[in-house]
Amino acid sequence: MTAGFTVRAIAPDDAAAWRELWAGYCAFYETQVSPAVTARTLSRMLDPAMPMIGRVALKDGVVAGFSISVVHDGTWVEAPVCYLEDLFVDPRCRGQGIGRALIADLVDLGRAAGWSRLYWHTRTDNPARRLYDMFTPADDFVRYRLKL
Numbered sequence: 295m296t297a298g299f300t301v302r303a304i305a306p307d308d309a310a311a312w313r314e315l316w317a318g319y320c321a322f323y324e325t326q327v328s329p330a331v332t333a334r335t336l337s338r339m340l341d342p343a344m345p346m347i348g349r350v351a352l353k354d355g356v357v358a359g360f361s362i363s364v365v366h367d368g369t370w371v372e373a374p375v376c377y378l379e380d381l382f383v384d385p386r387c388r389g390q391g392i393g394r395a396l397i398a399d400l401v402d403l404g405r406a407a408g409w410s411r412l413y414w415h416t417r418t419d420n421p422a423r424r425l426y427d428m429f430t431p432a433d434d435f436v437r438y439r440l441k442l
């Protein structure tokens with residue numbers, strides 16, 4: 295518990311609140327994710343057998359933010375690697391430390407689970423980099439993305 299909010303694994307009862315935030319996240323990225331893919335992402339987060347990790351931050355008992363990560367093997371390390379793919383905080387709840395807590399939560403989870411690394415991408419001009427720089431400096435890799 296930090297400053298009136300908690301972070302925990304997403305649960306089936308969070309589905310409606312998560313869908314609302316997910317819609318805001320997709321709007322932020324000006325992208326449209328089909329209802330089928332959204333449903334699949336939700337069900338994979340809720341399935342402990344899947345390597346997809348959904349975490350929600352609750353402020354006064356209400357879902358105010360989420361992170362979605364994928365744990366995968368690495369070729370340079372023995373222990374799994376975690377890719378933080380999505381991070382979002384309800385615009386009405388920003389600036390209160392929830393984004394920071396969602397990342398710190400993954401760091402804690404990863405240390406407990408023995409992951410070797412946590413990484414994420416963002417746009418070069420995303421102001422959220424101020425937050426990310428508090429965890430680690432950005433490296434000098436660029437991303438190539440080929441649509442198939």
Ligand SMILES: CC(C)(COP(=O)(O)OP(=O)(O)OC[C@H]1O[C@@H](n2cnc3c(N)ncnc32)[C@H](O)[C@@H]1OP(=O)(O)O)[C@@H](O)C(=O)NCCC(=O)NCCS
Pocket residue numbers: 322381382383384387388389390391392393394395415416417420421422423424425426
């Ligand atoms: C990025 C995001 C998750 C941050 O959530 P948040 O709860 O507002 O972040 P925090 O309150 O934990 O911020 C912690 C620190 O980072 C700074 N920070 C965080 N996001 C910032 C932003 N967008 N612009 C400027 N500073 C930011 C805060 O000022 C704060 O610094 P301080 O403690 O010195 O005041 C939220 O802004 C968001 O959902 N943005 C839209 C989606 C997005 O960009 N997702 C990430 C995609 S890679």
